Amino acid sequence: MINPSLINDVTIAAIASAAGVGGVGVIRISGSQSFDIAKKITGIKVIKSHKVNLVNFKDKNGNLIDKGLLLAFKCPRSYTGEDVIEFQVHGGPSLLHYLLEETLYRGARIAEPGEFTKRAFLNNKIDLAQAEAVADIINASTYNAVINAASSLNGNFSIKINSLQKKIIDIRMYIEACLDFPDDDIDFIKKGQIEKKLLAIKQEIDELFKVAKKGQIIQDGFQMCLVGKPNVGKSTLINLFSQEDLAIVTDIPGTTRDPVRALINLSGIPIKIVDTAGIRETSDSIEKAGIDKTLEIIQSSSLVLIVLEHEDEIHQYIEHSIFGHDAKIIWVLNKIDLLSQEPYQKEANGYPLISISAKFNRGIQILEKQIIKSLGLENLEGNEQIFSARQRHIEALSDIMIHMNQAFQNFEHPELLAEELLLVQKFMSTVTGEFTADDLLGEIFSRFCIGK
Numbered sequence: 001m002i003n004p005s006l007i008n009d010v011t012i013a014a015i016a017s018a019a020g021v022g023g024v025g026v027i028r029i030s031g032s033q034s035f036d037i038a039k040k041i042t043g044i045k046v047i048k049s050h051k052v053n054l055v056n057f058k059d060k061n062g063n064l065i066d067k068g069l070l071l072a073f074k075c076p077r078s079y080t081g082e083d084v085i086e087f088q089v090h091g092g093p094s095l096l097h098y099l100l101e102e103t104l105y106r107g108a109r110i111a112e113p114g115e116f117t118k119r120a121f122l123n124n125k126i127d128l129a130q131a132e133a134v135a136d137i138i139n140a141s142t143y144n145a146v147i148n149a150a151s152s153l154n155g156n157f158s159i160k161i162n163s164l165q166k167k168i169i170d171i172r173m174y175i176e177a178c179l180d181f182p183d184d185d186i187d188f189i190k191k192g193q194i195e196k197k198l199l200a201i202k203q204e205i206d207e208l209f210k211v212a213k214k215g216q217i218i219q220d221g222f223q224m225c226l227v228g229k230p231n232v233g234k235s236t237l238i239n240l241f242s243q244e245d246l247a248i249v250t251d252i253p254g255t256t257r258d259p260v261r262a263l264i265n266l267s268g269i270p271i272k273i274v275d276t277a278g279i280r281e282t283s284d285s286i287e288k289a290g291i292d293k294t295l296e297i298i299q300s301s302s303l304v305l306i307v308l309e310h311e312d313e314i315h316q317y318i319e320h321s322i323f324g325h326d327a328k329i330i331w332v333l334n335k336i337d338l339l340s341q342e343p344y345q346k347e348a349n350g351y352p353l354i355s356i357s358a359k360f361n362r363g364i365q366i367l368e369k370q371i372i373k374s375l376g377l378e379n380l381e382g383n384e385q386i387f388s389a390r391q392r393h394i395e396a397l398s399d400i401m402i403h404m405n406q407a408f409q410n411f412e413h414p415e416l417l418a419e420e421l422l423l424v425q426k427f428m429s430t431v432t433g434e435f436t437a438d439d440l441l442g443e444i445f446s447r448f449c450i451g452k
């Protein structure tokens with residue numbers, strides 16, 4: 001449950017538009033004093049809610065500081081659920097700061113980052129997943145990320161969680177009744193039915209997890225690194241992906257030492273590419289440090305492109321098994337122009353292999369398609385409804401899956417089964433924020449921008 005002490009009666013104000021000069025600047029005020037503050041600054045006697053008013057803004061000395069629009073939203077029909085006022089004035093930073101000072105002089109306090117949205121959450125205007133989607137839509141770096149955040153904001157993620165939660169509660173109630181009245185007619189042997197229902201729920205959770213994972217990748221992007229022996233063409237490839245001369249390309253092996261990073265947009269997915277120092281035995285301590293760094297980068301990457309000049313290099317990677325974690329791998333056989341070959345794709349040692357020429361820009365589209373496929377993100381244009389999700393949600397869904405599995409293992413022990421289902425329900429409610437620690441709320445909202 002939301003802690004009512006978190007809701008306070010202080011009126012808050014902030015500049016809601018972006019920093020810098022703009023056509024229009026917005027000041028937002030929320031709280032019980034906001035209408036009074038607006039009356040004092042604009043001189044109007046009666047402010048009509050949900051109407052736009054053309055007004056003069058005056059400072060405490062009675063000087064006109066701008067003319068603009070006043071938008072009023074009487075509670076509870078407002079963003080925060082409180083009385084909200086918005087001033088739309090000319091978008092000059094000095095003017096906006098001056099006007100903000102006036103609201104503070106009239107009794108408002110400056111809002112903390114995300115405080116408007118936090119109030120919207122605390123006043124039950126939106127749940128936590130929706131509140132997070134507000135930040136996601138602001139920070140979205142690609143079209144797909146915007147669409148997904150809008151879907152979460154619209155409640156699509158929360159609706160799924162709520163419906164699953166309801167189903168779990170129903171089953172729990174039934175099991176608890178069996179435990180409370182063991183002698184009654186409630187027949188726990190109906191467990192065949194329960195098992196069937198739980199199985200259906202489990203399938204829905206698996207599906208939700210997959211979609212959430214996609215949503216998270218589209219929102220946050222992921223890291224993909226280019227590794228391989230010196231001189232195989234890693235830097236040529238990052239330059240091609242980023243369409244910039246970011247990394248130095250020479251025919252001297254061991255050119256790249258420090259990792260080179262680029263952010264690209266591949267079919268609407270933000271990808272952080274890292275070009276690394278070529279891996280080889282070396283006595284040069286600087287190059288060796290670069291290679292150690294490469295191994296670290298491999299560990300933190302979701303996808304590793306291993307660039308090869310010859311296919312027979314593959315067995316060395318397999319032998320040395322430097323990829324001892326669950327990273328996804330694509331073999332990239334470069335320089336096929338030297339063999340006058342056309343780009344092709346096949347499988348090698350259980351991973352996809354794409355042949356390309358980075359220098360002559362051949363086969364790159366096939367490689368891009370494989371990257372998207374390796375991440376399970378193909379067919380994004382399909383009918384599947386994706387929503388933005390965060391690491392926090394993925395972790396909650398993982399916990400939900402763990403306890404769902406444990407529930408299945410405890411089918412013969414109704415007490416334990418009920419206990420596991422309670423945990424499933426609890427982790428579900430952390431997603432929507434019904435059951436969330438205050439410090440977590442603080443952390444989530446502090447990452448918002450001011451004025452939101």
Ligand SMILES: Nc1nc2c(ncn2[C@@H]2O[C@H](COP(=O)(O)OP(=O)(O)OP(=O)(O)O)[C@@H](O)[C@H]2O)c(=O)[nH]1
Nearest residue numbers: 230231232233234235236254255256278357358359
């Ligand atoms: N013919 C041909 N040459 C290539 C291709 N890609 C890269 N090269 C050449 O191979 C040499 C090495 O390229 P780089 O991109 O610097 O290779 P690297 O893997 O980054 O090398 P290090 O930084 O030393 O590890 C350069 O002379 C490139 O022009 C290709 O597709 N075809």
Ligand SMILES: [Mg+2]
Nearest residue numbers: 234235255256
């Ligand atoms: Mg290089």
